[in-house]
Amino acid sequence: MTLQRHVVRPHRGVRGHLAVLLVTASIGALVFLLALGTGEIGLSPLEVLRILAGNAGDTLGGTAVLSWRMPRALLALAFGAALGLSGAIFQSITRNPLGSPDIIGFDTGAYTGALITIMVTGAGGYLQIAAGALCGGLVTAGLVYTLAFRRGMRGHRLIIVGIGVTAMLASVNTWLIYRADLDVAARAALWGAGSLESLGWKHALPALAVLAVLLTLAAVLSGPLRVLRLGDDVAVVLGLRVEPVRLALVAVGVGLTATVTAAAGPIAFVALAAPQIARRLLPATGTALALSAVVGATLLAGADWLAQRAFAPTQLPAGIMTISLGGLYLLHRLTTKRV
Amino acid sequence: MTPTRGTAERPLARAVPYLTGGLLLLGAAVVCSVAIGSKALGVGETLQALTGAGVDESATIVREVRLPRTLLGLVTGAALGVAGALIQALTRNPLADPGILGVSAGAGFSVTLGVAFLGLTGVQAHLWLAFLGAAAVTVLVYLVGALGRSGTNPTRLVLVGVALSAVLAGIQSGLTLLNPRVLDGMRAWAAGSLAGSDPEATRHVIPFVLAGLALAVWVAPAFNAVAMGEDLSRSLGVNLTVVRVLTVAAVTLLTGGATALAGPIMFLGLMVAHIARYVAGPDHRWILPVSLLLGPLVLLSADVLARVVVWPGELPVGVVTAFLGAPLLIVLIRHRGPT
Numbered sequence: 001m002t003l004q005r006h007v008v009r010p011h012r013g014v015r016g017h018l019a020v021l022l023v024t025a026s027i028g029a030l031v032f033l034l035a036l037g038t039g040e041i042g043l044s045p046l047e048v049l050r051i052l053a054g055n056a057g058d059t060l061g062g063t064a065v066l067s068w069r070m071p072r073a074l075l076a077l078a079f080g081a082a083l084g085l086s087g088a089i090f091q092s093i094t095r096n097p098l099g100s101p102d103i104i105g106f107d108t109g110a111y112t113g114a115l116i117t118i119m120v121t122g123a124g125g126y127l128q129i130a131a132g133a134l135c136g137g138l139v140t141a142g143l144v145y146t147l148a149f150r151r152g153m154r155g156h157r158l159i160i161v162g163i164g165v166t167a168m169l170a171s172v173n174t175w176l177i178y179r180a181d182l183d184v185a186a187r188a189a190l191w192g193a194g195s196l197e198s199l200g201w202k203h204a205l206p207a208l209a210v211l212a213v214l215l216t217l218a219a220v221l222s223g224p225l226r227v228l229r230l231g232d233d234v235a236v237v238l239g240l241r242v243e244p245v246r247l248a249l250v251a252v253g254v255g256l257t258a259t260v261t262a263a264a265g266p267i268a269f270v271a272l273a274a275p276q277i278a279r280r281l282l283p284a285t286g287t288a289l290a291l292s293a294v295v296g297a298t299l300l301a302g303a304d305w306l307a308q309r310a311f312a313p314t315q316l317p318a319g320i321m322t323i324s325l326g327g328l329y330l331l332h333r334l335t336t337k338r339v
Numbered sequence: 340m341t342p343t344r345g346t347a348e349r350p351l352a353r354a355v356p357y358l359t360g361g362l363l364l365l366g367a368a369v370v371c372s373v374a375i376g377s378k379a380l381g382v383g384e385t386l387q388a389l390t391g392a393g394v395d396e397s398a399t400i401v402r403e404v405r406l407p408r409t410l411l412g413l414v415t416g417a418a419l420g421v422a423g424a425l426i427q428a429l430t431r432n433p434l435a436d437p438g439i440l441g442v443s444a445g446a447g448f449s450v451t452l453g454v455a456f457l458g459l460t461g462v463q464a465h466l467w468l469a470f471l472g473a474a475a476v477t478v479l480v481y482l483v484g485a486l487g488r489s490g491t492n493p494t495r496l497v498l499v500g501v502a503l504s505a506v507l508a509g510i511q512s513g514l515t516l517l518n519p520r521v522l523d524g525m526r527a528w529a530a531g532s533l534a535g536s537d538p539e540a541t542r543h544v545i546p547f548v549l550a551g552l553a554l555a556v557w558v559a560p561a562f563n564a565v566a567m568g569e570d571l572s573r574s575l576g577v578n579l580t581v582v583r584v585l586t587v588a589a590v591t592l593l594t595g596g597a598t599a600l601a602g603p604i605m606f607l608g609l610m611v612a613h614i615a616r617y618v619a620g621p622d623h624r625w626i627l628p629v630s631l632l633l634g635p636l637v638l639l640s641a642d643v644l645a646r647v648v649v650w651p652g653e654l655p656v657g658v659v660t661a662f663l664g665a666p667l668l669i670v671l672i673r674h675r676g677p678t
Contacts, residue, residue, distance in 0.1 A: 098498070147669055156494035156495075156498075157673065160497060164665040164669040165669070167605065167661045167664075168666065174654065175648065175662075178649050179649055179652075269505075314517050316516055320512055320513045321513075323508070324506050324510050327502045331506065334483075334495060335499070
């Protein structure tokens with residue numbers, strides 16, 4: 001049985017990969033249409049498609065879809081893709097299915113960086129906050145890796161160190177919020193739950209631009225990453241400059257997480273779950289970057305839609321949905337599988 | 340159950356200086372806890388207020404606010420310190436802590452559920468709900484640790500605790516957002532704080548904590564045998580089932596009681612258990628009394644620190660214990676060597 005699958009696989013590889021990718025992407029597209037169509041003004045997916053095709057003019061439905069719901073729905077897809085990709089990069093580099101940024105604590109560090117930026121510069125625009133978040137994430141990444149590195153990076157040390165550093169940073173974040181002015185504190189607290197609710201076009205455009213750059217970089221690095229996954233020794237033999245590539249990958253991965261955190265706050269467990277689900281869908285390919293991104297986009301779009309609609313009219317932050325469902329997924333993994 | 344004699348008798352003479360020193364330090368911590376706050380009092384004023392001589396503002400502060408708070412710190416500190424030592428012995432896991440393993444989160448979650456869906460209010464109801472949640476999580480965590488094939492892998496248990504805490508905290512904050520009026524009072528409590536202590540509530544909980552401590556004293560000798568492994572301890576005549584059931588009961592009473600009063604306080608048990616083992620050696624008959632002394636000492640010191648760092652405001656004490664205790668987790672995992 002196993003042997004048969006191994007023999008068959010190379011033949012179906014590419015086509016199977018594409019099929020899985022397309023099916024996942026269409027599920028994501030369906031969730032996207034649903035998210036655009038539901039709310040105070042209900043629209044069927046067909047009507048939404050008509051509006052998207054430009055046949056709606058200035059109707060109320062058109063305004064609702066294009067001005068109100070579109071940025072949030074687009075960002076849910078884009079942020080989900082960024083998180084899934086970031087998780088895939090880190091899980092590949094650490095060669096550990098639990099080595100994702102949310103468990104290791106980069107998003108908590110990015111949140112710390114963003115908080116400091118807000119407190120130092122007053123309010124701060126999106127790009128300033130994103131830069132702060134990026135610095136926070138990078139410093140945390142460096143700290144966690146330094147502390148976890150002791151005769152190699154094997155075992156679970158990275159994860160426990162990450163949990164410890166996360167706990168400390170969470171304390172620092174609370175301390176910062178307590179020191180801040182009331183309005184900054186209120187904003188930060190809302191943001192701390194990880195919500196896409198208040199995001200409009202003015203947030204969406206810079207975030208999407210930054211993500212486009214990072215996604216391109218990730219695509220460029222995906223070839224070297226595939227070589228790196230064969231092991232450092234093999235990669236060196238194949239002529240890869242291992243350390244610069246790894247550093248670039250860490251930077252891109254942290255950048256992806258930080259971009260999301262700066263706009264929406266920490267959204268946990270998408271980066272953890274998406275690559276793992278992708279790996280189950282396509283066991284042959286290791287960690288497929290593109291599929292991880294598509295799965296991540298679908299997961300976050302679904303979680304955000306659930307968070308909006310499940311208890312309507314009360315809106316929950318998407319981060320609460322992802323942490324509850326993703327935590328359950330992690331528990332399931334931990335109790336049924338050896339990790 | 341036949342209590343087994345420990346292998347290494349520690350002469351009382353060696354323990355006396357430690358215990359005396361600990362008591363003196365605890366006394367100093369109590370005085371600091373009474374004296375330091377948004378209105379700082381001198382030593383003379385404090386002693387005057389304590390002896391009931393003064394009738395002015397500072398005496399009122401001491402009697403109405405600081406003393407109940409200090410009492411609460413003593414009770415929860417003792418409970419969590421001993422619970423930490425017990426849960427480490429039960430799971431034979433040096434990384435265990437009632438907060439990290441999710442026992443406190445279980446207690447908090449259960450209280451939230453009861454308040455949100457059953458409309459239960461009052462100290463008594465909260466207390467029993469907290470016990471219920473703490474017991475459920477303790478049993479669950481123990482089963483995961485015991486049934487997992489890699490029973491000796493301490494990291495897995497920590498991850499299960501982290502995942503469980505994440506799920507419970509996520510659902511809990513979702514419920515808080517859905518029922519803002521019912522649960523508003525629980526928001527401050529979610530961070531683990533000694534502020535706003537209600538002496539009435541503390542009085543309700545003290546008998547349960549005392550019962551938990553009594554159970555702990557009773558099972559302590561057996562843990563010396565349990566530490567040598569299941570087979571050996573069985574052959575020494577220890578009834579493992581009884582020991583485990585009693586330990587779960589003790590952890591439940593101690594953690595549930597402490598959480599019902601102060602909310603989840605992370606990393607206190609971890610710190611106390613390790614310092615206690617360092618001071619007292621491997622004999623559980625000494626570890627427990629030392630933990631009993633260290634728990635309040637560390638918690639009161641952390642609480643004093645929590646009132647100083649953002650003076651004249653204050654932090655929840657759980658934030659301080661996490662900041663102090665998390666580095667210990669990192670040090671511990673670094674010194675375990677490659678697993």
